Amino acid sequence: MEYLSMVQWSPYAVGIGIGILSGIAFLLSDKPIGCSTAFTRTSGMIEKLLRGGFVAEKAYYKKFAPSIDWEWMLVLGIFIGAFISSILSGEFKAIWVPMKWSDTFGHTPILRWMVALLGGVIIGFGSRWAGGCTSGHGISGTLQLAVSSWLAAICFFIGGIVTAMMIF
Amino acid sequence: MLKILYQNTNLQLFIGLLTGVLFGFLLQKGGVTKYDVIIGQLLLTDFTVVKIMLSAVITGML
Numbered sequence: 001m002e003y004l005s006m007v008q009w010s011p012y013a014v015g016i017g018i019g020i021l022s023g024i025a026f027l028l029s030d031k032p033i034g035c036s037t038a039f040t041r042t043s044g045m046i047e048k049l050l051r052g053g054f055v056a057e058k059a060y061y062k063k064f065a066p067s068i069d070w071e072w073m074l075v076l077g078i079f080i081g082a083f084i085s086s087i088l089s090g091e092f093k094a095i096w097v098p099m100k101w102s103d104t105f106g107h108t109p110i111l112r113w114m115v116a117l118l119g120g121v122i123i124g125f126g127s128r129w130a131g132g133c134t135s136g137h138g139i140s141g142t143l144q145l146a147v148s149s150w151l152a153a154i155c156f157f158i159g160g161i162v163t164a165m166m167i168f
Numbered sequence: 169m170l171k172i173l174y175q176n177t178n179l180q181l182f183i184g185l186l187t188g189v190l191f192g193f194l195l196q197k198g199g200v201t202k203y204d205v206i207i208g209q210l211l212l213t214d215f216t217v218v219k220i221m222l223s224a225v226i227t228g229m230l
Binding site for chain 1: 209221223
C-alpha cells in the first residue's frame with residue numbers, strides 16, 4: 001500500500017503500466033487511449049446548447065457527434081485518477097504561476113493566464129488538424145507503429161523544444 | 169464475445185472512465201502532470217517524459 005502514497009514512481013514502471021493499460025483498452029473497448037476528440041465533442045455540446053440543435057448538422061459534428069462517448073469518459077477519468085493520486089501522496093495544491101515561469105516572467109498571474117489560454121487554443125487547433133494529441137499520436141499511434149504518429153510525435157518534441165529554448 | 173462487449177454502450181462508458189482513472193493515476197505518479205517536468209523535458213534537462221513514453225510504446229507494441 002505504501003506505493004500508493006509515493007510521490008513519484010519510476011518512469012519505466014509508469015510507462016510499462018500505460019502500455020499494458022493501452023493493450024487492455026484495445027482489447028475490451030477496441031479504442032486507442034486519446035484525449036483531443038473529447039474536447040471537440042465538448043465544444044460541439046456547448047455550441048449546441050447556445051445555438052440550438054442545427055449545430056449537429058455541421059459536417060464536422062456529423063463526423064464527431066457532440067455527445068458523451070468512451071473517450072469523453074476517459075478524459076473525465078484522467079482528472080479523477082490524477083486527483084486521487086495527488087491526494088494520496090499529499091501533493092495536491094493549486095498554483096497560479098509555476099516556479100520556473102515566475103523565475104523568468106515574474107509573479108503576475110494575468111500574463112501567465114493569457115499565455116496558457118493562447119497555448120491551449122494552439123494545442124486544440126493543432127491536435128484537431130493532426131487528428132491526435134500527445135496521448136493519441138504520441139502513445140496510442142506510435143505503439144501501433146503508425147508512420148503519421150511517429151512523425152507527429154517527433155514534431156511535437158521539435159516544436160516544444162524550440163519554443164522552450166526560445167522563451168526560457 | 170468481444171463484439172457483445174463492444175455493443176454494450178453503458179458498460180463501454182464505464183470501461184472508458186475506469187481506463188481514464190488508471191491513466192490519470194499513472195500520469196500523476198509518473199510526474200508528467202507537473203509543469204516543471206514537462207518544461208524540463210523540453211529544455212532537455214529532465215528526460216522523464218521520454219522515458220515514460222518510450223517504455224509505454226515498447227510495452228504496448230509487444
